Amino acid sequence: MPSKPTVRPTTPPTIWLAHGRHTGSSAAEEVIRRCLRRHKDDGLVDDFTEPAEERRADALVFEARWRVEDTVTVRARVTLSDAGAWVLAAEAERPWDPRWPSPATLFWPSDPDTGWDHDPVTGGRMRGLNPLPDDEEAARRLLKGAAGDGWAVHVVLHEAMTPDQRGRTPLAGMLPPGLRHRVVEHRAAPHQLRWVNWALRATGVEVPRGGAVVLPGSPAPADYDAAGFAVRSVFLDGSEPAELIAAVTRYAALEKPLPTGAEEAVTALRERWTLLTLEEELARERALVAMYAEALEAMTQSRDLYREAAEQAHQALAAYRESVGPLPDRQPPPDSPLQQLTRTFGRLKTTALALRPGPAPEPARDEEPSERGTG
Incomplete structure (x- = not known):
């Protein structure tokens, strides 16, 4: 019988998740340490630590605690591998508000050249715009990965005509702060629309000419509607694309399953937290x-x-003993018919052996005859 598909738990509304890859020249752990020290000196972070019990040969863990709106405590934990991959899980004392600062900015610097914000699935930058490759097969593979990613919000935008410098403004900078490090923007050139939609046909979504679409991820949220997350036109003139921002914000608020690998990060944040007041x-x-x-x-x-x-x-x-008196001696149980038959055969065998005639006595030997004389 085919096994039932495993149902993933949904992401709690208090949780903020992101992952990435650091490709900068400086050691990633030193970048995080410097950033946390600076934010603690500035009062943006209440405290931080590197739990010694979590230190491994291939990974480091950083914990930090801060407050938003002066009263809401946020606890966050970053796991950093020796290959530069990182996973960040943060939890607030109440449901997450996208207007709050991105937890990534408390661990990583905002400098555009530090190289910590690469998307591990597609290789794109979270804070930039990422043109699709000119090679059609490479672009198909990239879009397939983006459509199946459950961590980031992937947006595909088609340029109806090649934009000027104003039209190359990344979407991330216009989003609410809490979404800026969870969105990856992919740009399709004017001639790429046909095969972009061909590559996305399995997901049931389509990029409008000169518009954009928010990809569903995998598994898609239950309330995802392809038409509802497609924007018919996006003016690439430097103005704020309000309709696209609203679609991204709406998608981020949907109830979604925890992405692959996130359950472990959330469990570690909740059960192995060490930075206590x-x-x-x-x-x-x-x-x-x-x-x-x-x-x-x-x-x-x-x-x-x-x-x-x-x-x-x-x-x-x-x-009970007083009521029934002394217990009678236990008698052995009667023999079964098989035991009686076996015993009878045993007696018959003994009798037969007794009546069996013994061996005949050997005849007595004559004395050796004496030597006869010759006469």
């Missing part, structure tokens, strides 16, 4: 004491119930 440490110790007390009480109750049940069983057995 003094109040949080006290609360955790109190919770542990309460948990141990409950476990001890449960063990004590279980022991008392067992002892009470044993006493009741002894009392019931004593009362």
Whole structure:
């Protein structure tokens, strides 16, 4: 029988997720350390740490805590591999607001040349615009990867005519801050529209001429409607594409399954968090004491119930013995017919052996004759 497809858990509304690859010349861990120190000195980050227990030969972990709107605490954790790949999971005390600062900006610098914001799936930049390759097969592979990605929001925009410098303004800078490092913009040249739509036909979406579409990702959100996330025209004159920004913002707000690999990141953020305030440490110790007390009480109750049940069983057995008197001696159970038959055969065998005649006695030997004389 075919196995049922695994249903992924949905992304909690309090969670912000992103991943990328650092390709800059400086060591990625040093870039993160410098950025966190600067933000702590500036008061943007309350505290940060590198958990020693999470350090491995092939990966490092950074934790940071800050507040938005002065009262909402955000906890974030970055896992950085030795190959430069990074995964960032952040959680706020209430559902995430896209107007809040991007957690990526607390770990990574905003300089455009630091090279930390490469999309691992397509290789594009999250803060730039990415022309599709001239090679048709390469472009098809890129679009297939973008359409199946569950981490970033991939937007494909068709240039009806080659834009001037104003029309080459990246979309990311116009988005709400919380979306700027989760969106990858792909640009199709005027002559590429036909085979771009050919490459996307399996996803059920189509890029309008001179317009744009937000790709569904895989698996697509339940509320995704291809027509609802396609924009008929985008004016590449440097003005704000309000309709496209609204479509991207609407898509980011949809309930979506956790992308592949994100469940582990969210679990680590929630269960292996080490950057605690003094109040949080006290609360955790109190919770542990309460948990141990409950476990001890449960063990004590279980022991008392067992002892009470044993006493009741002894009392019931004593009362039964008094009511029936002394128990008769146990007699061995009667032989089964097979045992009786076997025993009978044994007796017959013994009798037959007794009646069987013994071997005949050997005749007595004559004395050796004496030598006869010759006469």
